[in-house]
Amino acid sequence: MDAIRGDIRSSDFPLTGEFLAGRLREHLDQDDLNYIEGLIETVEEHGDGTRLLERGDVTNKSTMLIEGYVFRTIESGDRRYIVGVQVPGDFVDLHGFALKRLDHSIVAAGPVKIGSVSHESLRTVMQDRPNIARAMWFATLLDASIHRKWIQILEQLDAPKRIAHLYAELHTRLELIGRTVPRALRTPFTQLDLADMCGVSAIHANRAVGKLRELGVAEIRRGDLYTDDWDRLKRYARFNADYLYGDGALKLDEGWN
Amino acid sequence: MDAIRGDIRSSDFPLTGEFLAGRLREHLDQDDLNYIEGLIETVEEHGDGTRLLERGDVTNKSTMLIEGYVFRTIESGDRRYIVGVQVPGDFVDLHGFALKRLDHSIVAAGPVKIGSVSHESLRTVMQDRPNIARAMWFATLLDASIHRKWIQILEQLDAPKRIAHLYAELHTRLELIGRTVPRALRTPFTQLDLADMCGVSAIHANRAVGKLRELGVAEIRRGDLYTDDWDRLKRYARFNADYLYGDGALKLDEGWN
DNA sequence: GAGGTCTATTGACGCATGTTAGCTTTCTGT
DNA sequence: ACAGAAAGCTAACATGCGTCAATAGACCTC
Structure with a gap:
């Protein structure tokens, strides 16, 4: 009965467009960006913990995260497993456009602002705007690359390094936008959130946070991380940013049309 | 110096087409399937351990697995982490078509037969064959869904259940083709392969295989699994096949064009 | 400002898993 | 048939992590 955690306040204030489309920006021209902005039909704000999309849902619109963080979660038994995090500018459910049902849920981590695009509009995009279609495919491929890195992290690192790697990744993704x-x-992450992302118990996440503090790698308080030395943190986490394709990873020079 | 493990024998025998395109089959008509078959320019056989594609490579062709298994691997330090497995009919590097470099390597697990499609041909497909383009996007989205499940498995299950889940997944994927x-x-998996897929040491993988035997869930000998009761194995592994989208998961009724 | 709830923290104990070492079985090439 | 190599197996000990129990701090509501 945690449903009340969410706080829904619809709004329809205009988009600035400043941060719109996030990672897609670098692969699109101003005309394309304006086009995408025009696709967004509604903008909403939601409170922490709001369940935005449910596993098994069949959707007729896709969601772009404009402000805040959301978790991709799978519930099993009475536990929650976080299998991904999205940052502003990310489409969170483009796969719901091509696949019938969603394989996981989307939950707000802290307050969020989201925009919605109807699948009908997306079908028009696919037909008329190959550049944008390509950028959208790219976005889902980037998510897959991040998923693979998470698999490697879970196979390779212990809990303190997993947490450090998570923040290193988010730092780089936020840097790119x-x-x-x-x-x-x-x-807005709690230690329980960190635990569910890293596949450890909440108590062990607490120990891990303590170890990062003890080592002087980082201080984490109520989700906020403080460090004097990002390079050291990234070295500690064996972080290598290649998988985020920050250097313009699309084959721009070889358009499809 | 494990390079000698691979045994390369080129060949150009004709395709039967019988198993071609694997999961894509169910979403395409005969005309589309013939078209895909025509795209395949070369077919090769390679021996166990052959490194088919290297992390960081920039490719101008994509690879379809026709026979056998391949691993998606990331090497770090002196260890190897397996972040995915593909079965016959899977494209293994469609992402290399849209992204500049590969974020991971592709290595043959046992003898394999692979076909190659040039990116030039794929660009034509994107332009002329929206059905096929859609099916290819679907294939990469399905890979992402499988990645997410692996993340959950690593977060949730202990080593014996991870191994059982892996075989349950492969059984279902092979059933679908x-x-x-x-x-x-x-x-052809060794216990070391299982270990690298499950994020445990080889010795612990051996313990886990022993436990599955002891419990009567399954007998695993040199990669081959034997069981009288797949349902029991799948229950033990908490396996739920939804994430494999076996029921015709594409929104076929809503074509893009 | 008092009470309640969520979050963070600490300690004790047990199980899962890593590491090292050595041994046995199976495969492979000659 | 043989020898070497690869894979599988076992035991002993160390560490990471889970669980339970209890407490302390932070935030919210009234």
């Missing part, structure tokens, strides 16, 4: 502050990374 | 035998599942 111009959203970092110098010596910190602010998130 | 009509390639199962009644009470067994034959693979």
